Amino acid sequence: MNIAIIGATGYSGAELLRFLRNHPHVRRCYLYSSSQEGIHLSESFAHVGEIEDAVLQKIDVEQIANECEVVFFATPPGVSSTLAPAFIDQGVKVIDLSGDFRLKDGAVYETWYKRQAASDHYLQQAVYGLTEWNKPNIQEARLLSNPGCYPTATLLGLAPLVKEQLIEENSIIVDAKSGVSGAGRKASLNTHFSEVNENVKIYKVNSHQHIPEIEQMLQTWNERIQPITFSTHLIPMTRGIMATIYAKAKQPLSVDMLVDLYKTSYKDSIFVRIRKPGQFPSTKEVYGSNYCDIGVAYDERTGRITVVSVIDNLVKGAAGQAIQNFNVMMGWNEESGLTYMPIYP
Amino acid sequence: MNIAIIGATGYSGAELLRFLRNHPHVRRCYLYSSSQEGIHLSESFAHVGEIEDAVLQKIDVEQIANECEVVFFATPPGVSSTLAPAFIDQGVKVIDLSGDFRLKDGAVYETWYKRQAASDHYLQQAVYGLTEWNKPNIQEARLLSNPGCYPTATLLGLAPLVKEQLIEENSIIVDAKSGVSGAGRKASLNTHFSEVNENVKIYKVNSHQHIPEIEQMLQTWNERIQPITFSTHLIPMTRGIMATIYAKAKQPLSVDMLVDLYKTSYKDSIFVRIRKPGQFPSTKEVYGSNYCDIGVAYDERTGRITVVSVIDNLVKGAAGQAIQNFNVMMGWNEESGLTYMPIYP
Amino acid sequence: MNIAIIGATGYSGAELLRFLRNHPHVRRCYLYSSSQEGIHLSESFAHVGEIEDAVLQKIDVEQIANECEVVFFATPPGVSSTLAPAFIDQGVKVIDLSGDFRLKDGAVYETWYKRQAASDHYLQQAVYGLTEWNKPNIQEARLLSNPGCYPTATLLGLAPLVKEQLIEENSIIVDAKSGVSGAGRKASLNTHFSEVNENVKIYKVNSHQHIPEIEQMLQTWNERIQPITFSTHLIPMTRGIMATIYAKAKQPLSVDMLVDLYKTSYKDSIFVRIRKPGQFPSTKEVYGSNYCDIGVAYDERTGRITVVSVIDNLVKGAAGQAIQNFNVMMGWNEESGLTYMPIYP
Amino acid sequence: MNIAIIGATGYSGAELLRFLRNHPHVRRCYLYSSSQEGIHLSESFAHVGEIEDAVLQKIDVEQIANECEVVFFATPPGVSSTLAPAFIDQGVKVIDLSGDFRLKDGAVYETWYKRQAASDHYLQQAVYGLTEWNKPNIQEARLLSNPGCYPTATLLGLAPLVKEQLIEENSIIVDAKSGVSGAGRKASLNTHFSEVNENVKIYKVNSHQHIPEIEQMLQTWNERIQPITFSTHLIPMTRGIMATIYAKAKQPLSVDMLVDLYKTSYKDSIFVRIRKPGQFPSTKEVYGSNYCDIGVAYDERTGRITVVSVIDNLVKGAAGQAIQNFNVMMGWNEESGLTYMPIYP
Structure with missing residues (x-):
């Protein structure tokens, strides 16, 4: 082809x-x-x-x-x-x-x-291509809309909690951190090396265009989900997104139960890897690959869940997921052309 | 001397x-x-x-x-x-x-x-040396306990909201990002260049030893404050802390009102600088200096406040604040020996 | 197998x-x-x-x-x-x-x-595995000694000049720059993030153990080659080596002639890419791949040649070249398992 | 004033x-x-x-x-x-x-x-403001031309060798490495974070406009000095220049003798620090300060001297030296306004 x-x-x-x-x-x-x-x-x-x-x-x-x-x-x-x-x-x-x-x-x-x-x-x-959660529609798609980088990390991290209705619908806060390649290749003062290196910046506070994309999908899963708080930070690295997600549990949970839920939710998802209790992924652990790695914590003191979801913004957050969707659309093995291990270090 | x-x-x-x-x-x-x-x-x-x-x-x-x-x-x-x-x-x-x-x-x-x-x-x-909020006691101190780096950024960012009782007492979430120098000079795999560079890691989820320090002070200001959610992330840079703080407003606010409150709260604090509405500090803007820079946002969609507080972890988060406290203890000008502009870029 | x-x-x-x-x-x-x-x-x-x-x-x-x-x-x-x-x-x-x-x-x-x-x-x-220049022996090898990272970049950059006897035999100076992963995974103060970041260090001046390895090979090609000057610098990045090589031409040359020589010398070498006159490779252009990219300049003012040779130190400088040699030893296509494009950016 | x-x-x-x-x-x-x-x-x-x-x-x-x-x-x-x-x-x-x-x-x-x-x-x-070597003229200057960043590091590193006529006049090679701030604040693809991070680039090979500036001063010191080879590399850091300088000794020397020469040459130069034999400066050791740190080696195998000279390109390479010259022009203490220790790490 x-x-x-x-x-x-x-x-x-x-x-x-x-x-x-x-x-x-x-x-x-x-x-x-x-x-x-x-x-x-x-x-x-x-x-x-x-x-x-x-x-x-x-x-x-x-x-x-x-x-x-x-x-x-x-x-x-x-x-x-x-x-x-x-x-x-x-x-x-x-x-x-x-x-x-x-x-x-x-x-x-x-x-x-x-x-x-x-x-x-x-x-x-248009069919929204969050591959792990929309495969039947993707198989039929003629116009596939590939998700944004932040929404991919965020939605994969939130899906099990939202679908199982484990969290308060108005309690979602996402603190996202991104490498600079997400800003593209066009030169600007915001991506000028001397301004970005040895620096952390927050940007588009409460106004990032990925917010409605995330909310649209969350509300497909549970229509009672309220507007989320979503912040994006520019990190002095080229690739990688980490979404640190906070939400209030409706009732007391345990981390073991949460990890089990995530492992079950993604048991057929070759590109989603769930960390053991007490372990969390870092962005470098998916560098250059199509993986989304997720770790989960539950804090008894506050009743809050913390989900850490990482991707390579240019792969699972862009080109990799696009090809994963391409494979699903064509009826091929989902992994075709994507069998790359992360490159480490 | x-x-x-x-x-x-x-x-x-x-x-x-x-x-x-x-x-x-x-x-x-x-x-x-x-x-x-x-x-x-x-x-x-x-x-x-x-x-x-x-x-x-x-x-x-x-x-x-x-x-x-x-x-x-x-x-x-x-x-x-x-x-x-x-x-x-x-x-x-x-x-x-x-x-x-x-x-x-x-x-x-x-x-x-x-x-x-x-x-x-x-x-x-021991007297807790968060200089801006404890000067009378610091003046009398014989044993001055200098605050931790994360607590300094977090407490200066939260003080006006907590003291004025503007936020729900159980709604505080702090997502903190730190440069690697906070881990000290002892070599370890966690601070090994090839593991940290081009990477973001979360660590000590819900278990950082600075959590009780922050809560102790918050509860001094408002005893109804509940346990906070507090996460720390390692950023591939040497210096700088950003605390991104989320809290639910008790009632609708405006960003102008919030900025006014912060400017008033810190009008006599030479080392705290408040950004205009719509502007937020980045860590590099305080590099090498004793400043704590703060920006504030209010999101009408969610009713949440976002506070962004940045310091140089080794200066306002350690040595600089120690000298600021030293100055207060000795009755000297608070700025003595600290009149350094941030070094930029 | x-x-x-x-x-x-x-x-x-x-x-x-x-x-x-x-x-x-x-x-x-x-x-x-x-x-x-x-x-x-x-x-x-x-x-x-x-x-x-x-x-x-x-x-x-x-x-x-x-x-x-x-x-x-x-x-x-x-x-x-x-x-x-x-x-x-x-x-x-x-x-x-x-x-x-x-x-x-x-x-x-x-x-x-x-x-x-x-x-x-x-x-x-033991057979020295600089693949491009030792294939007949590698095919027969039972004990293959894979070249060091610095020697790989340096020798591929120097080979055409030395073999063609174009340069003064006592004029070779190599100024090499390396990412930190070359130092391995063992933590030490020398590889501690806060010491390496935003820093360039020179190390092992005139004493790096790769010097005799380079000289041994150069003298195989031309026994009159004299001891070389060789310096290594640690760069705040994880991967990549650049060897900037200086040598005095025996007689006036032109950059076009040099580029032609290099293109001819490596015309059957799939993993060596020669830049056009006036263009030079950067380390990121081979990141994660087995390529060695080379650019050449000739300065009429000084009669000196400058060769710039870059590799990924962990790939062509280690694991990649080892697999390239493995392929040659087994009689397979030299590229087997190595058909990865550089990952950019 | x-x-x-x-x-x-x-x-x-x-x-x-x-x-x-x-x-x-x-x-x-x-x-x-x-x-x-x-x-x-x-x-x-x-x-x-x-x-x-x-x-x-x-x-x-x-x-x-x-x-x-x-x-x-x-x-x-x-x-x-x-x-x-x-x-x-x-x-x-x-x-x-x-x-x-x-x-x-x-x-x-x-x-x-x-x-x-x-x-x-x-x-x-116009008076050339390489402060350490031109003070009498600087004292009288009405139009002071402050040296370039590369020339400052290079000339301070070469001065003792050239003035004492210890090196072959046609043997000077300078391999310089610079942080990105030297390119100024104007955004371009060459200074775009994602292109510069985790990368080393060579640029302006044999054509940098600082070459004639260096040669002009060297020939003032010794008119027999021939054109130099000079290369500049962009390093993924914001500040700092390292000039690694190679030259052939006219006759056998020892590192002790060289270090003595440099210490003597700069004994009245408050901003030049000479390392002990076997030790070399890194760029971070002068970060934010007006120091130029120099280390010297002599290789008996090749008869070549290696000089390593580092500065902060924006301080001793620009603003700091300008103020040092300002002080000399005004007859003030050379250190006025410049008594900053390097900021480390």
């Missing part, structure tokens, strides 16, 4: 290529870029030199539709909402890594993203 | 020396070490070479008491509880940077620190 | 496992450790949990010889010199990642390593 | 303010910016909030000349060459941190900087 990557000069695009190049069912990856068409990919990313060095092509829907069965969008907000419909209409499947099709309600998108939403027709048919 | 630093080969000891050497009221710093007596300080810390290169002396209470008016302990737990009483009894004032005299109840110390507490006689006379 | 990894709890051992686990010709990896036998590997390395979690076994030569056809040693100096001979004598092939068999002259080993050399019998039969 | 800082929103400007604010002979610092006039400094640099928060003023020569006796330029190339003459002509002393007045030959400037040189009249009266 041939596939297309639109937005090949961003970090998620580069990660898609890293995995898809070795994917057992992919013959060829065509690369497209609106900003840098005509150059060799290695002129933008020296690390691909002599491995995969196609010329970046101009985006031409007809041509792509003829050559490729699936199109991956790894583009900034506002691109796929415009371009994806033409592919869908021609029967080409779309996997969109941007946020353009994640929110069912266009008005909510416009409030949080401050830009025009995709048309409702496509918003409604 | 002459002073003594016991534990001069640790990071807090080095910072004490950096500030005290230029302190306008200090003539000479005598340096002591139990582990490395007899060597020149520059053999342990090359950065002091040709500036301050005394030989580290053996700890001799009589000699120190003859030469020095004040003794600073920058030692691991269990040292000052044993050695400080002899100084106090001879009329030498003690400023203890360790946790040995912070908890009034020895049994609580033994539960959280897993070692023997200091004798109750001295625990009771 | 089954293989054994002795020293599975070090960083090179972990990297061997990462690659060998997905190697198309390896059925099973048995893991051995002298220091941590009896534990599950995931107790030492959490990142392998649920992927590969064998119990670390005690080193038993008979048992290993029965189960495995090849043994990889990823051990500190002094281990393989003692243990490898028994395997060789039983017909088990050995690939040694340590320095124990790299120097043909035991006396030179003892001078630079300050410990007892392996017996001469085995030193003489 | 009042002084002016032109270019207060750059990193060197911020460092000037950090030191000058506590300078015993400076009453007030006026701040100017061409790019951000009208804002409060804290809007650009949050770390100065409530300490020094003047409004950035438009550059008005008349007004500045009325208010200030000395003007510091911390501006990009091309600014001071245009603006400084007007101040000089009005009797205001100028200390220029940019490269505009460092090269005596305007044509050389234009070759290496690729822009128009200052007028020859001012180039000739």
